Amino acid sequence: MARKLWNFTPSLPLQLAPYYDWPLKPLASLRYLLNSWKPLGVRLFLLLVAVLIYFTAMPDLESAKAFSLDWMAFVWARNLVILLVVAGGLHLALWVFKIQGDEERYDMRPMAKGARTFFFKDQVKDNIFLSVGPSLSFWSLYECLIWWGFANGYIKMITPAENPVYFALLILVIPIYAGLYFYWHHRALHTPFLYRHVHSWHHKNVNTGPWSGLAMHPAEQLILFSDVLIFFLIPSHPVLVLFIMFHHGIGAPTSHAGFERLKLSKKAGIEVGDFFHQLHHRFVDCNFGTYETPWDRWFGTFHDGTDAGNQAMYEKRKAARSEA
Numbered sequence: 001m002a003r004k005l006w007n008f009t010p011s012l013p014l015q016l017a018p019y020y021d022w023p024l025k026p027l028a029s030l031r032y033l034l035n036s037w038k039p040l041g042v043r044l045f046l047l048l049v050a051v052l053i054y055f056t057a058m059p060d061l062e063s064a065k066a067f068s069l070d071w072m073a074f075v076w077a078r079n080l081v082i083l084l085v086v087a088g089g090l091h092l093a094l095w096v097f098k099i100q101g102d103e104e105r106y107d108m109r110p111m112a113k114g115a116r117t118f119f120f121k122d123q124v125k126d127n128i129f130l131s132v133g134p135s136l137s138f139w140s141l142y143e144c145l146i147w148w149g150f151a152n153g154y155i156k157m158i159t160p161a162e163n164p165v166y167f168a169l170l171i172l173v174i175p176i177y178a179g180l181y182f183y184w185h186h187r188a189l190h191t192p193f194l195y196r197h198v199h200s201w202h203h204k205n206v207n208t209g210p211w212s213g214l215a216m217h218p219a220e221q222l223i224l225f226s227d228v229l230i231f232f233l234i235p236s237h238p239v240l241v242l243f244i245m246f247h248h249g250i251g252a253p254t255s256h257a258g259f260e261r262l263k264l265s266k267k268a269g270i271e272v273g274d275f276f277h278q279l280h281h282r283f284v285d286c287n288f289g290t291y292e293t294p295w296d297r298w299f300g301t302f303h304d305g306t307d308a309g310n311q312a313m314y315e316k317r318k319a320a321r322s323e324a
Helices: 026-035 042-056 069-096 123-151 164-189 192-197 199-204 218-232 238-249 251-255 275-283 307-323
Strands: 261-263 269-271
Touching: 042 069, 042 238, 042 251, 042 269, 069 123, 069 238, 069 251, 069 261, 123 199, 123 218, 123 238, 164 192, 164 218, 164 238, 192 199, 199 218, 218 238, 238 251
Parallel strands: none
Antiparallel strands: 261 269
């Protein structure tokens, strides 16, 4: 059944991080953590982009003491360039020019056209409109709020030189924190009222592409980027702020790319896809978190990608229909 559903899958069954296993597995957890920082993985890429932006395209914090159109427009324009390069570049490479054909593509169905559920009756145009419109605005506004907080002393600034252990620890913890936050706000969005009126906009994308990652209702975009507000509670550094924000601004387009990797050669490639989340878009009622969150396993919503997992989802839906 898995071969009929998917053109490509990673190694199955999918495995969650051992961080929360009992009894504890410290060595296995450490290996998993180190592997998550692989050279051609998204996580390291996000951090490197954050460092690059910090040194080349940061607004002047002195001018950020007051909200003004000049520096805030700069932040918006810079994020627009990032979005166009990442989401637009992946879309062109993988879906338009098809530089690797269908190799490592999850779902063989094309992007929807002529479907009334989408603005302009076109999935890609709908996704671009929501991403470049409200999503980019919320991303940039949250970032501007943080720079204003730094400039006025509402957020304590640290440096890697003065706080090397704390700084390094936050780099390791931020991706895990982002996943934990994602699970709980995402799970809330699947309650009947919020799903029907808000989150269903994102789930119009049954098969996803790079522009699908940030294509969502404005209310969901308001929630998605709000995890950055934690820096009003803990000391931070601009690189760390950019790092967590790029988990959404860059991470969402890559994780929804629809391909496991952007191939660089026959053997090497940049990991972009997220089959764990691809399963969520296909089945909806599973995999609400990430590989590094335990609650899908604890609450019985983990789909490991196997035939047995598919069958369990079909049986669950059949039971739900019979109860209704």
